[in-house]
Each structure stands twice: as structure tokens, then as C-alpha cells.
Amino acid sequence: MPARRIIPCLDVKDGRVIKGVRFEAHIDAGDPLALAQRYRDEGADEIVIYDITASAERRVIDYSWLSRIARSLDVPLCVAGGVRTLEQAIACLEHGADKVSINSPALERPDFIGELARVAGSQCVVVGVDSRLEDGDWRVHQYTGSAETTRQTARRTLDWIVEAQERGAGEIVLNCMDQDGVRDGYDIAQLRAARDLLSIPLIASGGAGAARHFADVFAEADVSGALAASVFHFQRVSIADAKAAVAAAGFEVRPC
Amino acid sequence: MGVAVVKLGVGNTASVLYAMERLGADAQLTDDAAAIADAERVILPGVGAAAHAMAQIDAKGLRQVLTSFKRPLLGICLGQQLLFDRSEEGDAEGLGLIPGAATRLKISPKDVSPHMGWSQLHLKQAHPLTEGVAAGDYAYFVHAYVCPLGAATIAEAAYGASFAAIVARGNVMGCQFHPERSGAVGARILQNFLSLPC
Numbered sequence: 001m002p003a004r005r006i007i008p009c010l011d012v013k014d015g016r017v018i019k020g021v022r023f024e025a026h027i028d029a030g031d032p033l034a035l036a037q038r039y040r041d042e043g044a045d046e047i048v049i050y051d052i053t054a055s056a057e058r059r060v061i062d063y064s065w066l067s068r069i070a071r072s073l074d075v076p077l078c079v080a081g082g083v084r085t086l087e088q089a090i091a092c093l094e095h096g097a098d099k100v101s102i103n104s105p106a107l108e109r110p111d112f113i114g115e116l117a118r119v120a121g122s123q124c125v126v127v128g129v130d131s132r133l134e135d136g137d138w139r140v141h142q143y144t145g146s147a148e149t150t151r152q153t154a155r156r157t158l159d160w161i162v163e164a165q166e167r168g169a170g171e172i173v174l175n176c177m178d179q180d181g182v183r184d185g186y187d188i189a190q191l192r193a194a195r196d197l198l199s200i201p202l203i204a205s206g207g208a209g210a211a212r213h214f215a216d217v218f219a220e221a222d223v224s225g226a227l228a229a230s231v232f233h234f235q236r237v238s239i240a241d242a243k244a245a246v247a248a249a250g251f252e253v254r255p256c
Numbered sequence: 257m258g259v260a261v262v263k264l265g266v267g268n269t270a271s272v273l274y275a276m277e278r279l280g281a282d283a284q285l286t287d288d289a290a291a292i293a294d295a296e297r298v299i300l301p302g303v304g305a306a307a308h309a310m311a312q313i314d315a316k317g318l319r320q321v322l323t324s325f326k327r328p329l330l331g332i333c334l335g336q337q338l339l340f341d342r343s344e345e346g347d348a349e350g351l352g353l354i355p356g357a358a359t360r361l362k363i364s365p366k367d368v369s370p371h372m373g374w375s376q377l378h379l380k381q382a383h384p385l386t387e388g389v390a391a392g393d394y395a396y397f398v399h400a401y402v403c404p405l406g407a408a409t410i411a412e413a414a415y416g417a418s419f420a421a422i423v424a425r426g427n428v429m430g431c432q433f434h435p436e437r438s439g440a441v442g443a444r445i446l447q448n449f450l451s452l453p454c
Contacts, residue, residue, distance in 0.1 A: 002373030002415065003394060040439075045374055045396075071274045076396055076437045096270040098437060120266050121304050123370060123398045171372065199365075201372050224368060254374040254394040 003254045004218050005045040005225030006242050007203065008232045010035055011052045012081075015065065018052070019230040029233040036069050039232065042239045043256030044075060048101070048173075048227060051081025060088045063095045070096020080128055084108070089116050093124060101173060103128035104142045107153055107160075110167060117168025122200075125171075127164040131157040131190065132177040138190055141177060157190070162197050172198060173227060175205040183209020183231060191221035203227050214242040215249035258282035259450070260295035262322075262335075264312040269301050272332065275436035279443065281450050293321045296454050302334025306358065306401070307346025309334055323351050327454035329428050336423060336430030337403055345401050353428045356404040363416030370400040371415040375433075377441075383410045383424050385448045393441045395421065395433035403432060 010017045010032050017029040029035070036047050049069060051061040061081040070077050079097040083089050084105035092100045100120075106113050106127055117125045130141040138157035144150045161172050174194050176187035186207045195202050201224035204217045208228035214237075217226050231237045243253040261272050263285045276283035276299075283299075284291070292298055300322065302309070313319050322329070331339045340350045343358040350358070361371055374394040379386055395413070402419035405412060413421035413432065422445075423430045429449065435442035 001368060002371060002375040002397065005373055067270070070270065071277065074275065074278070074437060074439050074443055076434075077271075090266050093266065093268045094270050096268070096274055098268045098271055098434075123372065124268065170370065199369060201368050201370075224373060 001224065001252075003045070003252045004246055005203070006043070006214065006239055006246070006253070007046045007048055007225050007227040008039045008044050008239065009048040009050055009205070009227050009229045011050050011229055012065075013051075013053050015062070017233065019233055029230070032065060033069050033072065035233065037072055039239065040073055040075050043243065043254070044239055045225070045254055046076040046078060047073060048078045048080065050079075050101070054082025058082070060084075061092065063091060066092065066097060067095040078126055080126075084112070086115055086119055089120065093120060099124050099126050099171070101126035101128045103130065106164065107140065107142050107155070110163065113164055113167040113169055117170070122168050122170035125169050126173055127161070127169040127171075128173045128175065129157060129161060129164075130175045130177055133190075138193075144177070158193060158197055161194055165198055165200050169200060171201045171203060173203040173205050176207060179207030180205075182207065183236075185209065185213040186217040186221065186226065188217065188220045191217065191223055195222050201225065209236070211237050211241040211245035215245040215251070218246055218251045219249050257284055257286075257291060257295045259284070259297045259299060260292045261285045261299045261301060262292060262318065263287040264301075264309050265304060271434070271436045272299060272301050275443070275446055279447055279450060287316045287318065289317050289321045292318065293325070295327075297328045297449070297452075298322070298325055298330070300329065300331040300335035300338060302332055302337070304334070305345055306334060306337055306343035306350070307348040309338060310348045310350065313338070313351075319351065323353060326427055328449060328452045330449050331428075331430035332436070333399060333432060333434055336420075336432050337401055339423070339428055339430050340403055343401060354406075354408045354423055354425050354430070356406055358401045358403050361400055361402055361416055367416060370398060372398045375413045375415060377411045377413055377421055379411050381410050383422070384452060385424060385429055385445055386410060386422060387448050388444045389441055395431075395435070395438040395441055397433045399432060403430070
């Protein structure tokens with residue numbers, strides 16, 4: 001495996017980075033461009049920008065701030081938020097995104113995954129999955145950008161990620177909602193189960209609260225990368241702290 | 257035009273243009289054969305699969321201008337693979353500027369594919385393109401096919417097995433990784449490319 005990736009995620013609403021706890025109660029965490037630059041300078045291996053309400057509001061990400069951020073970054077940039085057509089996905093790539101993450105629109109129309117992979121290549125196609133334990137099984141949730149719109153789908157998470165891979169996804173970001181924003185550590189059991197079923201890279205999301213959580217998720221779930229938001233935004237853990245913990249646990253990281 | 261970035265279709269070529277902008281280079285995305293032939297330097301970015309990219313090169317009538325280009329030419333990612341004789345990916349005939357064939361990553365079935373992320377560069381020969389780059393520096397890779405090691409290999413990287421991470425033969429150069437997304441190391445390599453005499 002290449003160096004394990006540490007990936008800060010910027011959840012953006014109305015042009016500001018915000019952070020919620022379990023997808024609700026959002027608080028302001030700063031300007032997206034300033035934060036993206038700070039993370040680049042601190043050694044982020046990739047940056048994810050997620051327009052959290054775009055899908056729930058049925059609109060697409062704002063291309064002008066996307067290109068403003070892409071222009072200034074020299075690390076990979078993944079964008080997510082309301083992309084539901086090939087034209088929109090291509091516009092994201094043409095405004096400087098390296099990857100486009102699709103979530104609710106892929107659930108609405110799974111063929112979209114394959115269509116995008118055929119046009120842009122699988123390496124550009126990330127499928128984001130919001131998942132939560134319900135009645136003893138991990139289930140996919142949709143329109144999670146706001147508390148009013150979020151809903152459970154009929155899909156089992158482990159079935160959906162395998163289907164997404166078969167349809168041409170190049171990477172899966174598994175956001176474990178039960179852990180999101182609570183800083184108790186990643187959902188190791190769910191991520192391990194997902195890792196065992198996939199041959200494409202898996203990125204862990206939801207639950208980072210301390211540097212050791214990053215080491216734990218690589219050691220116990222063998223993921224390719226660990227994504228986190230609030231723990232970085234509020235400077236509880238720096239990217240350097242996270243990487244130091246991962247390196248101390250015996251995993252390769254790119255030095256900051 | 258300073259730098260012609262060859263447009264082959266859909267892809268994240270904006271990243272390459274933005275990198276040129278950050279380095280103060282005058283770069284344009286184009287598929288016009290005359291503009292490419294007249295450019296000081298050419299960058300061939302990778303987009304999609306090898307067979308599709310070569311079909312685009314032929315459909316746009318760019319094979320001749322690329323193979324006869326005498327000033328610095330840099331292939332990035334798939335663009336590096338296209339510099340070789342052939343690619344296993346879709347059994348494509350490449351530009352034939354560097355001997356050998358691109359093949360699938362040699363990894364075990366349990367290894368994650370594609371090779372996506374940051375891996376170390378192991379320098380094998382001195383070259384102006386890698387001036388200021390240290391052994392063990394990291395670069396960002398995204399690929400499922402690899403170029404063979406050989407006389408043109410300037411740097412290697414490993415995933416499963418070693419492969420050519422940077423190649424050079426005369427005016428023709430390639431990076432398997434994305435220098436435009438490889439932080440300060442990638443910026444240095446692109447700056448070195450822009451500083452080559454032409």
C-alpha cells in the first residue's frame with residue numbers, strides 16, 4: 001500500500017465551513033479557502049470539500065469557489081455535493097477537482113456510477129456512503145445534509161459498496177454516522193467488514209477525536225485513508241499529530 | 257504559446273493548468289496540431305484509458321506532431337504510458353518514443369487497486385528534471401498500469417513491484433505520478449521542466 005492518507009474534510013454551507021454533531025446542530029468553523037490552504041501547508045495528503053446541503057436542496061456545488069480553492073492547492077482535491085449529472089461531474093473536473101464524490105444521486109440512479117467512470121475514468125469516481133446501524137445491520141442513509149431531509153434507504157451498506165465497486169467506483173468513503181462528530185474513534189467493525197469486501201481503496205470517515213484513533217483505524221481496519229473534519233477544524237489534533245501516531249504504529253505516512 | 261497542454265477529452269486537466277499558473281507559465285489547453293507544433297513545450301496529461309487516448313490522438317491528427325516534437329515534452333500519468341511502444345490496456349499502440357510496453361500493476365489479488373496515494377521516488381539517474389528532488393521524496397500516484405524499467409528510467413517507485421516513476425529519453429520525459437498534485441516535490445519537477453532549454 002502507498003503511504004496511509006490523512007484527509008481533512010471541509011463541510012461547506014453557504015460559503016462557510018461548518019461542523020455538526022451527528023449531522024445536526026451546525027457551528028461555524030471558518031473560510032474554506034483559508035482552511036484548505038492551512039491543511040495543505042500542514043501536510044494533508046488530500047482535501048475533500050463537501051457542499052453538505054447541495055443534494056438536500058437539489059442544487060449543485062458552487063463552481064466559482066471550487067476553482068478558487070483548486071487553483072491554490074497542489075495536493076489532490078475531491079469535491080462532493082449535489083452532483084447528479086455527467087455534465088455537472090465534468091464541470092467539477094474542469095474547475096480543478098481531481099475526484100468527484102457522489103452519494104445520494106448514486107442511490108437514486110446507480111447507473112450514474114458506471115456512466116461517470118466510463119467518461120472520466122474510475123480514478124475520478126468516489127462513492128460516498130452514509131451508514132448507520134439499524135436493527136443489527138448497517139444501512140445506507142440518504143440526503144443526510146440536513147436533519148429534515150435525511151432518511152434511511154432499503155439498502156444494506158455492505159451490499160451497496162460492493163455494487164458501487166462493480167459499477168466502476170474508484171474509491172469508497174464510508175461515513176459511519178453513529179460515530180460522526182462524537183470523537184470516540186472510527187467504527188472499526190463496520191470499516192473492517194467493508195475492507196474485507198472491497199478491492200478498491202476504502203476511506204474511513206466519522207469518529208476521529210484523538211491522534212490514536214488514526215493509528216487504530218489503519219491497524220484494525222486496514223483502510224487506505226482516514227478522513228476527519230471537526231478534530232482538525234478545532235485544532236484538537238493537528239495533521240502532524242495524526243501522522244506521528246500512525247507512523248509510531250508502524251504504518252508509512254508522507255512526512256508533513 | 258509557452259506550454260501546450262494537450263486536450264484529449266474529459267479529465268482533470270484543470271489541475272495541470274492551475275499548476276502552470278502557480279509557476280507563472282503561459283499554458284493553454286489545446287488539441288490544435290499547429291498550436292502544439294509551435295509551442296515551446298508540450299505536456300501530455302493522462303485522461304481515461306490508453307486505447308481511448310490513442311484513438312483521440314489519431315482522430316485529432318496529433319500523432320505526427322507529438323512524435324516529431326523536438327522541444328521538451330512531458331507525459332503525465334497515462335501520458336507517460338503513451339510515450340512507450342505499446343500498452344496492455346486495450347492493446348493500444350503507443351507513440352513509440354520510449355521502448356517497451358505498459359503492463360498491469362503486478363500485485364497480488366488481495367492488494368488494493370488502483371495504486372492511489374503517495375509513494376516514494378527512488379532516484380536511479382541524475383537528470384535536470386529531478387534537480388532538488390531527494391531520494392525518498394513522496395509523489396501522488398493514481399494508476400492501474402505501469403511502465404517498464406529500462407535505460408530511460410530516471411526514478412522508480414514500487415507497488416507490488418518496481419516500475420518507472422520518471423522516464424527521460426532525449427527531449428521526451430514522463431512522470432507516472434501527478435506532479436501537479438504532488439506538493440512541493442511535484443512543483444519542483446514542473447519548475448525544472450519549465451527551465452529546460454528549448
